[in-house]
Amino acid sequence: MTLLAFIIGVVFLAAAVFFVVGLHLMRTPRTARRGNLISAGGMITAVGATLVYAITLSHSHSLGWIALTSGVIVGGTFGVVRSRSVKMTDIPQLVSLFNAVGGGAAAAIAFADFLGRDVSAGLTPSTSVPVVLDVIIGSVSLSGSLIAAGKLQGVIPGQPIQFPGARVVNVVVVLVALGAGGAMIAQPTSWPMLLVVLVASLLFGVLMVLPIGGADAPVVVSLLNAFTGLAVAMAGFVIDNQSMIIAGALVGAAGTILTLQMAKAMNRSVLTIMLGGFGTGDSGSVALGATVTANVREVTADDVGLQLAYARHVIIVPGFGLAASQAQHEVAGLAKLLTDHGIDVKYAIHPVAGRMPGHMNVLLAEANVPYSQMLQLEEANPAFDTCDVALVVGANDVTNPAARRPGNAVSGMPILDVDHATSVVVVKRSMSPGYAGIPNELFSAPQTGMLFDDAKKALGDITLAVKQYVTT
Amino acid sequence: MTETLFSNLAIFVLSLLVGFEVISKIPSTLHTPMMSGANAIHGVVIAGAVAVAAAADTPAGYILTFIAALFASANVFGGYVVTDRMLRMFTPAAARPSTPVAATTPATTMSGKTS
Structure with missing residues (x-):
């Protein structure tokens, strides 16, 4: 371990402490705002350390930095403008939208990392497994959260959308995603296979959320929040970034707890919500x-x-x-x-x-x-x-x-x-x-x-x- | 390699446990801002976009870098700003400019981070 790598590791650890303390302070309204600011400080620390590390290692292609900067400017502007203008009644769909893009980013990172690797000699499972999991979970979160946001916003009808044979299609899509993912892990040589995983997972996200009633959409948002957290943690495994692993795991835990508490308060089990078909009011x-x-x-x-x-x-x-x-x-x-x-x-x-x-x-x-x-x-x-x-x-x-x-x-x-x-x-x-x-x-x-x-x-x-x- | 994997796995599992512990102490009254705050935290995925940008050397790599940066920065900037906006409303009313009751629309009562 070089000195720089050691320092980066310590900084990542500090960022993790900021995240945990920040979340901890969210337990009372008096301290919650400070908690969020501390968490933002952790974010700046983690990203700053990654930036320093990347610059020192990089065989610098300026196009990569240009792509990064332009993405940050466009995405950041969109995020800030939407956050400042959103009505408080529309918060759930905005949270869902931010969740969707987080999952999408995690999937894109795994894909990019895979493309950049020399796979002629094969990959160890310690890389291929998180790549596949990241692409699956991140894509499901991306498309699923977008559909959930659409339902909350009223762009997509709130009623459960079901069609004949939906279950069969669902099973087929899941099998394709898992099968292609398994093939990737067994023989990680071709990117088209990873593309199959990506597309099947995106499709599954859509099919998973469409049959869920609008009233249950918040539970799904929370569940997908946990998904995105896990996808980010997987991306952390892929590129070996501890701050992403820690932050992703924290969010995964948060989303899981909220999902269970919400389901309990609505007197439903998570499973029955996911099976859908509820909330029509017909009966x-x-x-x-x-x-x-x-x-x-x-x-x-x-x-x-x-x-x-x-x-x-x-x-x-x-x-x-x-x-x-x-x-x-x-x-x-x-x-x-x-x-x-x-x-x-x-x-x-x-x-x-x-x-x-x-x-x-x-x-x-x-x-x-x-x-x-x-x-x-x-x-x-x-x-x-x-x-x-x-x-x-x-x-x-x-x-x-x-x-x-x-x-x-x-x-x-x-x-x-x-x-x-x-x-x-x-x-x-x-x-x-x-x-x-x-x-x-x-x-x-x-x-x-x-x-x-x-x-x-x-x-x-x-x-x-x-x-x-x-x-x- | 396996050593790195093992320490990363240990970090992952312990962080999950810390997450369960910390989150279960948060009252349901603050669950919406907390979910939004947690949402902002997974915006750390932007660090991954940085790493990918540093390694990119093909057109596909540049495109994926752009997508990752676009998505991740919307997540991280938007997430923190909207969480802060919500939590600012939980601070006592005396600390803020007063809002005329019953006439103002939500969009105009709160405008960004200035306090």
């Missing part, structure tokens, strides 16, 4: 019996305003509907009005509220809601017992008391105990069931009033109504 309209709709009590914005104005403890339960109608500023405005008049207001946030875990917290933070008012599931549930009015805005399955009983689609799912509140108001556009496809018993409970409207408009009306009662 629900059949199950919506007359008994449920008959007992529904409809209320007006004025009724709700009166109730809120004379309440002492109010809990707001924001859900996907709030995010969809971009009503985070309206809800925050209403809450501030109530708080200013001495009413205690809290938000009860289910782990999968919004379009990905923690997304609702980001939306509320954007609307200047203090972090201390946001209750997680475990903190929120005891609070419902002493709550006068629970205002549910665009949330559905996560409030269904049927989850406490066995034998239905939401059984066992962690829910918010909204039905424990003295009075419940649900703002929702219609009685249509949520993604689980079963009626919500909360809506027909005696203490519940339904306000059928778009979240943004309803919250505006309620705010006006409250103003009448609190100022006079």
